[in-house]
Amino acid sequence: FPLHVSPVAREDGWESESENKLDGETASDSESKSEFGGSPPVPTSDDTPEVLNRALSNLSSRWKNWWVRGILTLAMITFFFIIIYLGPMVLMTIVMCVQIKCFHEIITIGYNVYHSYDLPWFRTLSWYFLLCVNYFFYGETVTDYFFTLVQREEPLRILSKYHRFISFALYLTGFCMFVLSLVKKHYRLQFYMFGWTHVTLLIVVTQSHLIIHNLFEGMIWFIVPISCVICNDIMAYMFGFFFGRTPLIKLSPKKTWEGFIGGFFATVLFGLLLSYVMSGYRCFTCPVEFNNDTNSFTVDCEPSELFQLQEYNIPLVLQSVVGWKTVRMYPFQIHSIALSTFASLIGPFGGFFASGFKRAFKIKDFANTIPGHGGIMDRFDCQYLMATFVNVYIASFIRGPNPSKLIQQFLTLRPDQQLHIFNTLKAHLVDKGVLGGSEDA
């Protein structure tokens, strides 16, 4: 449960990940500590804004911390709502910024841990690789979704046709620069940083792009998972606070089974309610499309089957409890149960992973960006697994491939292949009765 206590209030016994400093420091860790000279203690500065400090100056430090956290939480949630209101384009930009900030935080930690000795180009190369991988992913997404736009503009068309080749060439340049930058006394360090950069890219960048794919599927696929993870955080904390007794995992000593299970049920319920409310609005359920004529994003469509109310029979067991025979639900709500379950059962593992990571490198928080909460990465550690899961879920159970992408691929085939596919498709459609045999459209 990633509530990170700032140094101001560590003594009040609240959730504190690295409570005893000696926790992670024995045999193998101290070995690698001597190997790398140990990580310097990460300085923690209190960057609560002045205005808050003054407003809360007369409270005891414990309550002050609670208020700081609370206010910041509300601020973040409000910010979240505002961005949703502003639309998909702004959301995409925000996701991009969060990704860059997370990348920056992790790379900075790596830099600190290895306290690089003026390694040439290390930071330049890391940012360069970030740029390459982003270029690659954005190119793939843009080509898929904005196919018609791309076809119209000549330079874009060439860029998209040879996109993979260009991305690969850019990456190779970075690779060769890395090899040429190897300095005689620092080989191992440089390889470690290279590995660190790539693993960070793998985690941060790929998953942020999966989030954007989910977003394009419909804003509800973006909002519901993220809200479920946040709700699980908060609910597990509440349940743990009031009923917590049995510790859950050695890695995070403040998490309890009561919090875990209570959070699970609360999140599933929350997911059901939230999806019920959201499924009624087209702006959330429709896929984001790019309108060529108005050159802007539109979310306007006929809601798919998932978002049309249906009558479901309540299983006999629940009938006695609830008193209804049937209930009108959106099919999407059934999916939301799957999403919430994942968020509460597996999502925390992302949090444990991050906790282990912080203990391993003896840092309290990833950074100090958000007062009372730590860094951006601290807030998003559980989200990443969720984004991948939602993407895989959509690809497996909800939608098929993207039709415009298929058309685009079709157009690059040879004529005889095109004809073959066309005839097979036609036969299939006639077979299914979708196409009348005499259709001449």
Place this chain on the structure above:
Amino acid sequence: MSDNPKGQKKENQQERKEVDLDEGLVDLDLRNDSDTPDVPPPTDSTPEILKRALSGLSARWKNWWIRGILTLAMISMFFLIIYMGSFMLMLLVLGIQVKCFHEIITIGYRVYHSYDLPWFRSLSWYFLLCVNYFFYGETVADYFGTFVQRREQLQFLIRYHRFISFALYLAGFCMFVLSLVKKHYRLQFYMFAWTHVTLLITVTQSHLVIQNLFEGMIWFLVPISSVICNDIAAYIFGFFFGRTPLIKLSPKKTWEGFIGGGFSTVLFGFVFSYFLAQHQYFVCPVEYNSETNRFVTECEPSELFRLKKYSVPLLLQAVLGWETVNMYPFQMHSIALSTFASLIGPFGGFFASGFKRAFKIKDFADTIPGHGGIMDRFDCQYLMATFVHVYITSFIRGPNPSKVLKQLLVLQPEQQLNVYRTLKSHLVEKGILQPSLRG
């Protein structure tokens, strides 16, 4: 540091055996790397029979002979497997991938001299299995469409393939988190990252190799041979003419070897593709015949593999004395492939050299007598495989038609209808389809 390749007969231009351990110690990070265990002295895994046959020669010549014999043995095995067909090649690639993974993981294990870390090796092999399962599912499903359609269980596996792979991976991830032991967090995170980077390098690229193979065996043979030829040619040129060192990382490499190797490789690729392009066996995409349940390579050779007349540029006309020449268009592509193999391929070798120096090991393993481990042989190949794959998808072929068809059939009926109408209008426009026919 000596850089006269002439005096080191047993040194090949990849400077495997002759990495001077003293030199290796000099680039120690001044913080102590003393916790790295000493690399055990290389075991002599030369088979007995070779030892007896060569017992009369001096140590230097003996090593040279061992390397030479092993080189010939590897090349012969290569030819044998090519003869046996694509399926065997696929198995060979898979076998090599597993061995490379094993070698790198073993190094990681040794470097971190794991303190009985729970499940480290099981988890690494488990992740290897997951990632392979994911990739093979994607590849196999594409190419064996008809085979898969017939069997119900396979259909289910294919349709939910991504979900199943992800679930398997997640199980491994959760196991890792649960296996974190209080005193060994950092070590365990290092090993986790080590495993993943290794997977990224070895597994993804071996699958790219297999996809190249399916495009046509020539796309598998020419790149690999170019890299091998570049190795050998650069060594020979370096041996005879080598003078100026190329890069501090590999002091035995020289500019003369680099450039000479480059030109020879381009020439070799050019000539080699000329010979291969004539046989359907090498040129045709590998397809699976559902009736005979075997792989077939039979087709109408595409345009790339039909002789065309090219006019020789005036410059060369004077030299060669011909005005036109009959060439396969593929030979042009082979120039691009060979150029990459000679210019960028060596960077893969430098990367591996740097890696070995960083972790103070002489060779990745001792699998091949005289040559080191499998990874030592294949370090330049990996960049090549990715390049060829990107090259093919960008310049040669479009997407796989059966994959497009498969995805079309998965769409919703209304979407299918829309697509059908778009395709139809496109085909009519291009004149491929007569508009007067009904459908």
